[in-house]
Each structure stands twice: as structure tokens, then as C-alpha cells.
Amino acid sequence: MSEIDNDKAPMSPEEQKVYQARQKQRAIIMACLLLFMVVLFYLITIVKIGSGS
Amino acid sequence: MTTASHTFHGLASAKDLFALTKPRVMSLVIFTALCGLLAAPGPIHPVIAFTAILAISLGAGASAALNQWYESDIDAIMQRTSQRPLPAGRMDRDTALHFGVGLSFFSVLLMGLAVNWFSAIFLAFSIFFYAVVYTIWLKRSTPQNIVIGGAAGAFPPAIGWAAVTGDVTMMPFLLFAIIFFWTPPHFWALALFMNSDYSKAGVPMMPVVAGRQSTRNQIFGYSLILAAVAVAPFALGLAGVVYGGVAIVLSAIFCVLGWRVCRSKTTRPDDMVAEKRLFKFSILYLFALFAAVVADRIMVA
Numbered sequence: 001m002s003e004i005d006n007d008k009a010p011m012s013p014e015e016q017k018v019y020q021a022r023q024k025q026r027a028i029i030m031a032c033l034l035l036f037m038v039v040l041f042y043l044i045t046i047v048k049i050g051s052g053s
Numbered sequence: 054m055t056t057a058s059h060t061f062h063g064l065a066s067a068k069d070l071f072a073l074t075k076p077r078v079m080s081l082v083i084f085t086a087l088c089g090l091l092a093a094p095g096p097i098h099p100v101i102a103f104t105a106i107l108a109i110s111l112g113a114g115a116s117a118a119l120n121q122w123y124e125s126d127i128d129a130i131m132q133r134t135s136q137r138p139l140p141a142g143r144m145d146r147d148t149a150l151h152f153g154v155g156l157s158f159f160s161v162l163l164m165g166l167a168v169n170w171f172s173a174i175f176l177a178f179s180i181f182f183y184a185v186v187y188t189i190w191l192k193r194s195t196p197q198n199i200v201i202g203g204a205a206g207a208f209p210p211a212i213g214w215a216a217v218t219g220d221v222t223m224m225p226f227l228l229f230a231i232i233f234f235w236t237p238p239h240f241w242a243l244a245l246f247m248n249s250d251y252s253k254a255g256v257p258m259m260p261v262v263a264g265r266q267s268t269r270n271q272i273f274g275y276s277l278i279l280a281a282v283a284v285a286p287f288a289l290g291l292a293g294v295v296y297g298g299v300a301i302v303l304s305a306i307f308c309v310l311g312w313r314v315c316r317s318k319t320t321r322p323d324d325m326v327a328e329k330r331l332f333k334f335s336i337l338y339l340f341a342l343f344a345a346v347v348a349d350r351i352m353v354a
Contacts, residue, residue: 022064029067040107043100044167051098 065148069138073121073149074114074156081339082113082209088343089210089228092350093217104167105216109209111160112176116205118153119184122146124192127254133247153184164216172215179208193255196262199244203236204229210343224291227282231342234279238272238311239335245269245314246322246329269315272331276311280304283342292349299345303338310334 011019086109090102097105121128121139129140138144157180165173183205192198207229214225244251244258245265251258259268283304287297313327 019064022066026064026067040100040104044104047098047100 065138065144069143070152072138073118073152075117078117079110079113083110084340085232085343086209086213088347089213089225090216091347092224093214095217097217101168104163105172105213108160108164108168109176109212111156112180113209115153115156115160116180116183118149118156120188122149122153123188127256130254131250133250168216169219171219172212175208175212175215179205179212193257196257196259198257199240199259200237203233206236207232223289224286227286227291228346230282231279232339234275234282235335235339237275238279239332241268241272242314242328242332242335246325265320269317273311273315276308280308292346293353295352296345296349299341303341307334307338
């Protein structure tokens with residue numbers, strides 16, 4: 001295949017910047033979701049213990 | 054043009070992952086599921102109720118992601134869907150598949166562990182029905198695709214109900230039937246003025262296969278069945294006068310608008326006033342009817 005595979009081609013400094021910004025954004029969102037789930041599962045556990053089920 | 058050049062080294066943005074869950078469709082799912090949950094008899098702790106709605110929403114998002122994973126080829130052809138993350142080349146198909154499968158398992162497990170396993174199995178079946186039975190199997194093979202797809206969209210209120218009671222009785226079945234019979238007139242009205250798009254994609258949408266007039270007749274036919282089903286909870290004594298009044302008045306308007314569509318002969322999408330009016334009213338109709346179910350329940354309580 002003569003076409004350049006952009007996934008494997010080295011990134012230019014600008015591309016790297018955008019890539020890292022996107023990575024960071026996804027990491028922050030994932031951290032927030034995980035935190036939300038920790039709180040939710042904590043509350044579910046409290047409710048379940050309270051109702052005896 | 055390669056997909057990779059747009060997906061930016063294989064990394065989809067969080068915004069596109071969110072778009073993959075069809076947030077606008079999800080708002081209707083959340084609303085109807087919440088109404089089913091609030092209308093069900095019996096107590097449910099607010100935290101468990103919130104978790105049930107969250108699980109149903111995540112399940113709907115998973116179905117939407119799997120639907121777009123499978124349909125990226127036809128989405129690329131239709132103007133309405135060509136800017137979705139996959140056809141626009143902002144995400145690769147594997148990402149969509151993994152996201153959809155992961156979200157499916159998570160939503161079902163969440164429902165099972167936090168709420169009850171009956172509603173979890175019900176949720177799993179609804180995801181399977183939408184992603185496999187509708188999207189993969191029947192959408193491209195029958196002009197009744199929308200009727201079958203309507204069944205998939207009709208599960209949320211029954212699942213919401215099952216989250217409280219752990220079973221399904223006549224009332225949640227009727228809530229299911231309302232959305233089931235509402236979908237064909239709602240979607241075919243849209244398909245009539247979007248006809249050219251579906252023809253291009255080769256989807257056997259009713260106006261493409263059976264013609265405009267047959268579709269218009271069927272819209273009216275389904276409107277009559279919908280009216281009967283919508284009034285049934287009141288007629289059977291499962292809902293009070295608040296719901297009964299709203300259902301009778303709105304269903305009568307729905308039938309009149311359906312009759313106008315049936316009488317319409319226009320072939321130009323720009324002139325399809327009756328079809329556009331029915332489409333807009335159908336959205337209001339469903340929201341009002343489900344709000345009335347809850348209002349009625351609150352009044353009785």
C-alpha cells in the first residue's frame with residue numbers, strides 16, 4: 001500500500017499538542033465519571049443496608 | 054481519504070463519544086422511563102430510582118452506539134446523518150463497537166446489582182432487540198422496519214415500571230403499546246418529507262417501497278389504533294379522569310391530523326404541511342400523554 005498510514009506517521013509538534021489536549025480532556029472526564037460512580041455505589045450500598053436487602 | 058486522518062491518530066473526542074449515544078433520543082427515553090417508574094405502584098428509594106433511570110439511559114446510549122456502528126455506511130449517504138461521528142470520519146468503527154458493548158454490559162450489571170434482576174434482564178433484552186433484531190436483522194429487509202423499531206423504543210416505560218414492582222402488568226403493557234403504535238405515524242410522517250434521503254440509502258422505508266399514498270393511509274390507520282390504545286388505561290379503570298381527559302382530547306386531535314395526512318396528495322416535501330404538522334404534534338402528544346399518566350397517579354396518591 002503506497003498510502004501513508006497517519007496513525008503510525010510521526011506527529012508534528014502542533015498535532016502532538018492537540019493529541020495531548022484531547023487525551024487530557026478524556027482523562028479528566030473519566031476521572032469525574034469514576035468519582036461519580038464511587039459516590040453512587042456508596043449511596044446504593046447505604047440504601048441496601050438500610051432496607052435490609 | 055483515510056478515516057485515520059480524521060480520527061486523529063485513533064483517539065476519538067469525548068464529545069463524539071457522547072454524540073454516539075444519540076442524546077436527543079435519550080431525552081425521550083429518560084422521560085418515558087421516569088413516567089413508567091413514577092406511575093408504578095409501590096415505594097422506591099430515590100437513590101435506587103435515580104440508578105434505574107441512569108441504567109436505562111446508559112442502555113439506550115449503548116443501543117444507539119451499536120446502531121451507529123452497524124449503520125455507518127447508510128448514515129454516510131443520508132444528509133441528516135452524514136455528520137455523525139462515524140460517517141464524518143471522526144471516530145473509527147472499533148471504538149464505537151467497544152464503547153457500545155462496554156456500555157451495554159455496564160448498564161445491565163448496574164441495573165441488576167442496584168435495582169432488580171428482572172428489570173436488568175428486561176433492559177438486556179431491549180438492547181439486544183434494538184441492536185440485533187431491528188438494526189442488523191430487520192431494518193434493511195422489511196418496510197415494516199419502523200413498526201419493529203418502535204417496539205425497541207417502547208421498552209423504557211415498562212422497564213421503569215419493572216424497576217419498582219419487579220414485574221410487568223397490564224398498565225406497563227399499555228404504556229409499551231402506546232409508544233409502539235405511536236412510532237409508525239410519527240416516523241412515517243418524517244419519512245414522507247425526507248423521502249429522497251431514504252431512497253438514496255436504499256433503506257426500505259414505507260414511502261420508498263409502498264408509495265406515498267399507501268403510507269398516508271397506514272398513518273391514519275395507526276392513528277386510530279393509537280387512539281384506542283391511549284384511551285384504554287382510562288376505559289379499563291387503570292387510570293383516572295385526568296389521564297382520560299388528556300388522552301381523549303389529544304388522541305382526537307392526533308386522528309384529525311392523521312386524516313389530513315391521509316387526504317394529502319402533494320409530492321413536494323416543501324408542500325407537505327399536514328405531514329410536518331403531524332410530526333411536530335406527535336412529539337408533543339407523547340410527552341403530554343406520559344406526563345398525564347404521572348399527574349393522574351399523583352392525584353390518586
